[in-house]
Amino acid sequence: MSEKLYYMVYSNPAEGKEDEFNKWYDTVHLPEVLAVPGMISAQRCKLKVTKVGSEGGMSPETHRYSVVYEMDGEPDEVMGIIRDQVAKGEMHMSDAVDLSSIQMLWWTQVGEKQLSPRK
Secondary structure (H helix, E strand, O other): OOOOEEEEEEEOEOOOOHHHHHHHHHHHHHHHHHOOOOEEEEEEEEOOOOHHHHOOOOOOOOOOEEEEEEEOOOHHHHHHHHHHHHHOOOOOOOOOEOHHHOEEEEEEOOOOOOOOOOO
8 A cells, every 4th residue: 555544543441441541552452453464653642622622612522532543554454454353352452441432534645744844
């Protein structure tokens, strides 16, 4: 695959399990996902609630965490491997994740990355 592909996952920890959620993501889930052929990198993020984000009729924050993965494989193939590994118990999921809140999206790059003239 020649185009850059970004796989973005939005999630929340299960009630009362935020520490367990973060530990699992950093020490178990990301290493297991990044071992899958086609996965290049991952960057976890936590929502920063700001005044500007909550004003002016913007959508309310529905997810407290996100991960941006960079992929170079076909999404259906890569996700098929991940689904198979989960089903076989080779990829370990956690009850610290609120599975009902997960949203997954795949994005392709449009145009070149733009840099600030200050950089």
